[in-house]
Amino acid sequence: MIALKRVQHSIQTLVGLAISEATILKYVLQLHLALARRERLAIDRILTQPAMHVDETSIRVDKRNHWLHVCSAGDITLKFVHEKRGLEAMAAIGIIPRYGGVIVHDCWASCLSYEHCRHGLCGAHLLRELTFILEANGYAWAGNMKRLLQQTCAKVSKRQRKRLTPREYGALQKRCRNILTRGERELPPIPAKQNGTRGPVAKSDAHNLWQRLREHETAVLLFATDANVPFTNNRAERDLRMSKVKQKVSGCLRKAEFAQAYCRISSYLQTMANQGYNPLVAIQMALSGQLYAETG
Numbered sequence: 117m118i119a120l121k122r123v124q125h126s127i128q129t130l131v132g133l134a135i136s137e138a139t140i141l142k143y144v145l146q147l148h149l150a151l152a153r154r155e156r157l158a159i160d161r162i163l164t165q166p167a168m169h170v171d172e173t174s175i176r177v178d179k180r181n182h183w184l185h186v187c188s189a190g191d192i193t194l195k196f197v198h199e200k201r202g203l204e205a206m207a208a209i210g211i212i213p214r215y216g217g218v219i220v221h222d223c224w225a226s227c228l229s230y231e232h233c234r235h236g237l238c239g240a241h242l243l244r245e246l247t248f249i250l251e252a253n254g255y256a257w258a259g260n261m262k263r264l265l266q267q268t269c270a271k272v273s274k275r276q277r278k279r280l281t282p283r284e285y286g287a288l289q290k291r292c293r294n295i296l297t298r299g300e301r302e303l304p305p306i307p308a309k310q311n312g313t314r315g316p317v318a319k320s321d322a323h324n325l326w327q328r329l330r331e332h333e334t335a336v337l338l339f340a341t342d343a344n345v346p347f348t349n350n351r352a353e354r355d356l357r358m359s360k361v362k363q364k365v366s367g368c369l370r371k372a373e374f375a376q377a378y379c380r381i382s383s384y385l386q387t388m389a390n391q392g393y394n395p396l397v398a399i400q401m402a403l404s405g406q407l408y409a410e411t412g
Contacts, residue, residue: 117358117382119366141374148377150402151384158192158387159211165189166344167218167236168211170227171352172201175359176368177375184379186355187211191390193355195379197372202226218342220349223328223335235335238349239265242329242336249322257299258322261329264291268340269347278343285341292337296330355386 120137128134162168168189175184175197183201187194187209198205203226206212212219212230220236221227228235246262249255268288272278280288303323319327329336339347359382369375388398401407 117362117366122366144374144377144381147399147402148380151380154384154402154407155194155380158194158383162187162189162192162194162211163215165192165217167220167342167346168215169220169349169352169355170212170224171221171349171356172205173356173360175363175375177372178370179368182372182375184356184359185209186352188351188355191387193383193386193390195355195359195383197375197379203229206230218338218345220345220352222349223332228332234338235332236338236342236345237332237335239269239336239339240348240350242325245321245325249325253322255299255302255322257295257302257326260295261292261299264288264295265336268337272340272347280340285337288337288340289333292329292333296326299326358382 120140123140124135124137168187170185170187172183172185175182177197180199182197182199183205185196185198185205194211196205196209198208200208206226212227212233215233218234218236219227219230220238222238222241227233243262243265246258246265249258250262268280272280303326304320306319306323339345362378369378384402385395385398389395393401398407
């Protein structure tokens with residue numbers, strides 16, 4: 117998580133001995149290899165979870181832009197680095213194509229292309245977009261939709277079963293559709309496509325958000341009917357946050373090999389922290405083989 121020179125200085129301060137950068141990197145790769153089986157077991161476990169959070173963020177590797185992908189569910193966190201962001205990376209990682217539960221994400225088109233999964237959209241992102249549309253354009257439908265989502269989230273969170281009854285959900289759908297129907301009258305008409313122009317006609321942010329809410333109604337409101345689906349995708353964003361801190365403080369990763377090691381090791385430490393383990397104890401368990409003795 118920190119620069120190699122700072123690691124050297126910290127170890128020398130603690131034990132009075134200087135360790136070369138090459139030795140530290142050798143230890144990193146040793147732990148990386150020791151956790152290969154653990155990663156495979158974690159992948160098998162996460163595929164059985166009813167809902168999974170996914171997200172991605174950019175990260176610099178060997179002075180080039182790569183993408184850090186995260187899959188989180190329960191106490192499991194899995195991170196992977198890839199040169200691409202979309203479907204190519206998802207296919208290479210191989211989790212989402214094999215997953216049959218609910219994927220919670222930020223309305224990412226690459227995720228939505230997997231039709232064998234159900235989808236839940238992050239309510240926090242929708243609320244931020246609705247707030248922007250309301251402040252920028254003053255559309256009443258944006259304020260009504262924001263209020264409806266907030267009220268529904270508060271109602272669901274107070275329920276012991278964390279979901280609405282079928283009758284309540286039917287009323288919620290009706291209110292949502294009425295708001296969007298009224299909102300269509302507020303939005304300006306989309307200009308006709310001119311002859312000779314390529315691609316779709318450019319739409320405003322408000323129209324794009326309105327269309328997304330209408331087309332993905334089930335995914336937007338899934339948190340109200342499935343107790344396993346939260347209102348936000350904050351879990352995945354929290355799991356990625358320290359990676360951005362590392363890049364800001366320590367700079368880019370030198371090689372793809374060490375980027376993969378960083379993802380595997382940090383995934384393991386976050387998972388073990390979720391289970392209540394001290395990180396140094398978790399590292400000792402992995403290097404000594406005790407980790408696999410406990411899991412069989």
